[in-house]
Amino acid sequence: MKATLAIQRGTPGEPSRIENFEVTFEPGQSVLDGLRALRCEADPSLAFRFSCINANACKECMMLIDGKVDYACTVRLKEGTTALSPLPKKALIRDLVTEIAPPDERLRPRQ
């Protein structure tokens, strides 16, 4: 089966752009599986956070999936288009990565 991921990309200070990627998947695979495959097959520069991969333990892969805040590791890939964008209320770092670290755990806490 094929899914299309419509991903909002860019850095602060430049207009964001939507890039579409097609990814082959097996039923049951997660959006994070799709993103990871995409880096290997199409564009390794795509930035997104993840750590525990599959367990929903690290809570780092939170993003906007079809307009809803969710975890990429638990939402399943589907046929057709899935829209992915960074969390809207957090400062953008790049692509799907936003500043989610607690302020006192950052290199520059006051930034």
Next chain:
Amino acid sequence: MTAKANNNTAAAPAHIETDVLVIGAGGAGMYAALEAAKAGAAVVLADRSLIGRGGATVMAQMTVAAALSEQTPDHWEHHLTDTLAAGRGLCDERLAALLCEDGPHRLREMDGWKVGWAREDGHIKQAQAPGHDRPRCAYVDFLSTGPAVSRTLRAQLNLSSGIRRIGELVIVDIALRDGVACGATALHLPSGEAVTLAARAVVIATGGLTGLYRRNSASSNMGGDGYALALRAGAELIDMEFVQFFPIGHLAPRLVGMDPIMWDPFRYKLGGKLLNAEMREFEQDYATPDTRSDGRYVLTRDLATFAITREVEAGRGSPAGGAYLSFQHLPEAAIRSAFGPVVDRLAANCIDLTKRPVEVAPIAHYHMGGVRVDDTLRTAVPGLYACGEAVGGANGANRLSGNAITEALVFGASAGRNAARRALQNSSRWSAQAAQPALELLRGAERRDRPNPAALVRDLKALMADQVGPFRTEAKLQSALAAIARMKTEIGEVPFSSASAFDPVLVDWLDLRNMLLVAQSVAAPALARTESRGAHQREDHPGLDDSWCVNQIVALSRGNALELSRAAPSAGRAAA
């Protein structure tokens, strides 16, 4: 913020000074930071991920072994006897004794910090786990042990003073002056800037290397970077060939939102049955008199991994290439009571245990080997310490279940204390020169992403799983070493980069630089060890060979070549 072409050309990198630098904020690193601060040291706790979110501890859903004598009378020496037996003659007895003797203190300290150990009749409940001679394993109910341990330590970090936490900081190399560790050089992911850290003592708490394998139960950042940092700094590694595979990692159907090793406690509580394609229990076929059966769990982890792999090879595997784990012999109420809210999470994955079995197969779970340390957790490099899974030796050729979190807490505490003592007794050895090699490496990064470093990471994981997995042969290991050498050539000596902020291409390149060195450090001693012992099984050399009751040590020569040597296992007790 405007994207600069290359932030690393900026005049002076950000610089931080501290007494103790702890690298890695899993269970061991957080405990090390707490103990070092308690001893009066200023601490920086750095992690490449968010603090307390990455690593293995947060993923651990299982049990924590310590001779608490809560469930039944016990003594730490009984725990030690079991640990040494599981280690098949290769344990560093000093480290194993430290783990077992100090374990109860750490578990009680965690209890005081309200970790929430499961209780029964007013005492901490301790479960029996395979390889233990009595019920010894505390836990937090419903697969919450690791998250509870992480949460508790994070709360203590918040309460303590003197610990600066910095997430999203990838340590590139340990800084050395005259052979003494004096800090580190790092890449700050969100900005892409280089950062230098001066420290009077450095603690490596980066966990193991299971991220080198395709199917594994740890976080993505567990690619063994601490081992590479230690090797390049001049420290030694020990027992690197011993990678523990967890026999019943979840295989099918696809399960998301849960740890793949979640089945074990339920199998234990409920007596889940391991079946082959003929729907026949097969564990007894592989049981031998030394397996320390407790009557419910027939096989220790290494033997269960062997049994499942052999069944698959004999054509009796499940459709996805593993074994069936079935709870169908149990009434629905018993399943609901044991699994609690987990039943609903399984239902969301279309898994109904009353209707059909799941499929399980061995999965890379833990690394017995690691950085070689003395009984103060110090490496061969003055000022450089290691703790947690990153340390090798305590568990020999095979780890007892329940010893990993105990090891994280005990070794973390000890390394933190000893690093603080050293830091407070020595002046800073920092010189800007010490950071130069790593700064130059980062500055030299080239804008390119071919060959695709993400694909190379994927290929390396496949290579390790297929050729340096639980069952090894000379041909497979030689082919793996040749492929690792080819991949080293492919990535070259100059980092790849694609952006200034949060650059996954640069991170993959830095990871590959470490992972390829560590993969070689596993495959080379695995090739040399012409016997089968614990987690190292050679199909072309079955059975124990008494002349191999030695540890293999890995080091880097001055010319950066990998050197192997042998040493007799350390005996005797650590000073408590």
